Amino acid sequence: MYQLSICHLYPDLMNLYGDKGNILSLVRRCEWRGIEVSVKNISIGDVFDPNEADIVFIGGGQDYEQGIIQDDLSGAKREAIRTAIESDVVFLTICGGYQLLGSHYQTHDNKRIECLNICDWYTEGGKKRLIGNLAFQCNWLPNAPQGIIIGFENHSGQTKLGEKATPLGRVLKGFGNNGRDNQEGARYRNAFGTYSHGSLLPKNPAFADYLLSLALKRKYPEFVALTKLDDSFETAAVSALIDRFQVKRT
Amino acid sequence: MINLRKSLAILVCRMFVWAMRILGSGGTSLPGKVALKICPTLPEMLAPQFRIYMITGTNGKTTTARMVARLLEDAGIAYMTNKSGANLASGITATIASACTLSGMRKVDTLLLEADEAAFRVMAPKIKPHTVLVTNFFRDQLDRYGELYSTLNGVKEGLSKSPNTIIVLNADDSLCASISTGLSNQVFAFGLSPQVMQPAPDAGSSDAAFCIRCSSRYVYNAYSYGHLGDFSCPSCGFSRPETIVTCDRIMMEGSASSTISITTDTAKYVANINIPGRYNIYNALAAATFAETLGLAHETVIKALANFECGFGRMESIEADGKEIKVILVKNPTGFNQVLQFMRTDTSGSVVAFLINDLLADGTDISWLWDVDFELLASNQQQFKRFYTSGLRAEDMAVRLKYAGIYKDSIFLEHDMKELLMKAMQQVDRGGSLYLLPTYTAMLTLRKLLKKQYKLRAFWK
Numbered sequence: 258m259y260q261l262s263i264c265h266l267y268p269d270l271m272n273l274y275g276d277k278g279n280i281l282s283l284v285r286r287c288e289w290r291g292i293e294v295s296v297k298n299i300s301i302g303d304v305f306d307p308n309e310a311d312i313v314f315i316g317g318g319q320d321y322e323q324g325i326i327q328d329d330l331s332g333a334k335r336e337a338i339r340t341a342i343e344s345d346v347v348f349l350t351i352c353g354g355y356q357l358l359g360s361h362y363q364t365h366d367n368k369r370i371e372c373l374n375i376c377d378w379y380t381e382g383g384k385k386r387l388i389g390n391l392a393f394q395c396n397w398l399p400n401a402p403q404g405i406i407i408g409f410e411n412h413s414g415q416t417k418l419g420e421k422a423t424p425l426g427r428v429l430k431g432f433g434n435n436g437r438d439n440q441e442g443a444r445y446r447n448a449f450g451t452y453s454h455g456s457l458l459p460k461n462p463a464f465a466d467y468l469l470s471l472a473l474k475r476k477y478p479e480f481v482a483l484t485k486l487d488d489s490f491e492t493a494a495v496s497a498l499i500d501r502f503q504v505k506r507t
Numbered sequence: 508m509i510n511l512r513k514s515l516a517i518l519v520c521r522m523f524v525w526a527m528r529i530l531g532s533g534g535t536s537l538p539g540k541v542a543l544k545i546c547p548t549l550p551e552m553l554a555p556q557f558r559i560y561m562i563t564g565t566n567g568k569t570t571t572a573r574m575v576a577r578l579l580e581d582a583g584i585a586y587m588t589n590k591s592g593a594n595l596a597s598g599i600t601a602t603i604a605s606a607c608t609l610s611g612m613r614k615v616d617t618l619l620l621e622a623d624e625a626a627f628r629v630m631a632p633k634i635k636p637h638t639v640l641v642t643n644f645f646r647d648q649l650d651r652y653g654e655l656y657s658t659l660n661g662v663k664e665g666l667s668k669s670p671n672t673i674i675v676l677n678a679d680d681s682l683c684a685s686i687s688t689g690l691s692n693q694v695f696a697f698g699l700s701p702q703v704m705q706p707a708p709d710a711g712s713s714d715a716a717f718c719i720r721c722s723s724r725y726v727y728n729a730y731s732y733g734h735l736g737d738f739s740c741p742s743c744g745f746s747r748p749e750t751i752v753t754c755d756r757i758m759m760e761g762s763a764s765s766t767i768s769i770t771t772d773t774a775k776y777v778a779n780i781n782i783p784g785r786y787n788i789y790n791a792l793a794a795a796t797f798a799e800t801l802g803l804a805h806e807t808v809i810k811a812l813a814n815f816e817c818g819f820g821r822m823e824s825i826e827a828d829g830k831e832i833k834v835i836l837v838k839n840p841t842g843f844n845q846v847l848q849f850m851r852t853d854t855s856g857s858v859v860a861f862l863i864n865d866l867l868a869d870g871t872d873i874s875w876l877w878d879v880d881f882e883l884l885a886s887n888q889q890q891f892k893r894f895y896t897s898g899l900r901a902e903d904m905a906v907r908l909k910y911a912g913i914y915k916d917s918i919f920l921e922h923d924m925k926e927l928l929m930k931a932m933q934q935v936d937r938g939g940s941l942y943l944l945p946t947y948t949a950m951l952t953l954r955k956l957l958k959k960q961y962k963l964r965a966f967w968k
């Protein structure tokens with residue numbers, strides 16, 4: 258009997274834009290397969306134990322709330338997160354959470370905000386807000402309709418990847434990481450970052466299953482593959498958007 | 508001395524309004540836009556001769572405006588108002604222009620203006636309202652405003668530039684209550700008495716859990732809904748302000764109305780509110796407080812709340828073949844959650860349809876659906892015959908229902924709204940209701956359809 262522990266960091270502060278839908282997607286897809294799953298919420302003042310989490314989720318937040326967590330993330334908690342990522346715990350981080358894993362955020366008026374400095378990326382605040390429907394090509398997700406992932410982005414931060422990180426996909430519609438290099442998202446080990454809301458995983462179950470598989474493989478050496486689920490509703494949603502936005506795979 | 512630019516702007520504006528009415532179009536942003544192009548300072552030129560009441564906030568503006576309109580009518584105060592959701596700067600300008608003769612003289616003393624929060628920031632300093640009602644602040648249309656706090660600050664900025672404006676605000680909403688901090692405006696607060704509230708929070712996430720002044724986590728003595736409640740900050744002491752108008756008892760919350768007891772400084776009275784739902788009790792309190800500031804008699808408030816007509820899509824009920832059609836506009840998670848709560852008590856064999864668009868007026872980012880507590884609906888899904896999804900994002904809505912736990916066999920997609928109405932009505936049991944929950948532009952389409960079929964009043968009257 259398989260079991261996964263999901264850890265939701267700062268659910269009360271970094272919960273903008275319906276990102277809790279990602280947790281719901283992971284939980285349901287486990288339940289529907291008979292995989293035991295639990296979600297633990299960790300917020301300000303709570304201890305984060307890297308050994309207790311199989312999947313960690315960090316959503317996006319408003320500037321005001323993101324300011325509040327800066328203090329909480331110094332010291333032990335930051336090191337615990339670093340340990341988790343370096344030992345291949347699966348992380349899904351959206352928008353503000355994604356930026357947080359990088360080295361720093363340089364605001365538009367040149368103020369430098371230190372981030373966790375665990376992953377090889379950094380973010381610069383731009384003047385323009387990058388908003389709109391987002392589609393990107395992920396060839397490493399063959400089960401996604403045409404390999405296309407669809408979401409919605411809303412950020413003024415422009416993220417640039419260093420050598421130790423790889424982009425998640427190629428932008429087909431929208432801006433992606435910075436609106437310039439045509440790349441969206443980033444991956445370092447099993448830590449994934451993306452600007453895609455939507456929310457992301459419910460409509461893109463191939464991505465959700467990929468994360469679940471990674472977590473299960475890491476925990477259970479005998480694990481082979483997830484049982485297939487009926488994803489016709491999800492496929493219909495993505496297909497409708499591919500048609501509507503005339504997204505073409507490259 | 509006739510100002511040609513001003514008169515031309517008024518003339519053109521009123522011609523556009525007239526033309527659009529003839530053409531059967533309910534949309535009213537064009538006349539105002541054209542008027543402002545001709546005469547950019549038109550609002551500030553025309554406003555001073557009026558007594559202007561404004562209503563702003565995230566949810567409840569239109570319903571509160573309807574209640575206040577009825578109050579004014581019953582009190583014999585002639586007014587003009589911007590109904591039908593024309594609450595941006597353009598719609599407000601058009602309303603002001605429509606209330607003037609061609610030479611710019613007022614045709615009526617009083618204007619009642621509903622204002623979207625961003626429009627309020629711009630317009631309040633220009634037209635300097637006598638009183639503003641601020642209903643609440645919730646996360647709404649994230650793609651348009653970006654952030655809740657910038658919306659809040661915008662309204663505050665508008666108020667700071669109009670220091671003589673009386674503010675009527677919701678004491679239970681920490682964000683709303685914070686609006687008057689540092690301002691010299693006179694404030695009248697309304698709210699539920701903590702003894703009427705709940706001991707525990709609802710499942711929905713709070714949009715404002717942390718003190719707006721010092722960032723500590725609020726402590727709640729009692730909860731209302733969303734982030735509303737009897738809040739206080741243990742660090743800096745910022746807490747729910749004293750209320751001038753309080754609901755100290757809720758006697759009845761039914762499917763068509765509520766009955767509450769209202770206390771003010773000087774009296775206590777019972778009022779029946781002609782529209783159901785806890786959130787509409789707040790709207791009624793806002794209207795009652797407004798009446799207090801005007802010195803209107805309690806009898807007038809009681810009469811208005813019992814008889815006012817709610818706007819389309821705000822719980823309007825249409826009778827059809829022994830069944831009821833209820834159209835309820837959904838705009839943001841908190842409002843949606845309140846509607847779902849309201850529907851919980853319906854066991855009459857009803858059907859629910861969600862019509863979700865993602866155009867500019869609906870909010871282009873539908874991520875907010877994942878912050879709505881459909882799991883609550885799923886926990887009593889046996890009460891409902893079927894769930895339909897429609898609109899531009901019908902498929903996304905179906906995915907949302909699936910993950911909420913609604914059985915796949917109960918979820919039906921129907922893009923064609925006419926087909927949807929027909930099929931869904933067939934499914935509703937006699938004595939039951941068809942709940943139509945549309946986003947804004949879907950509501951406009953629905954309105955046209957229902958008007959044809961059931962001969963409803965014109966939208967803009």
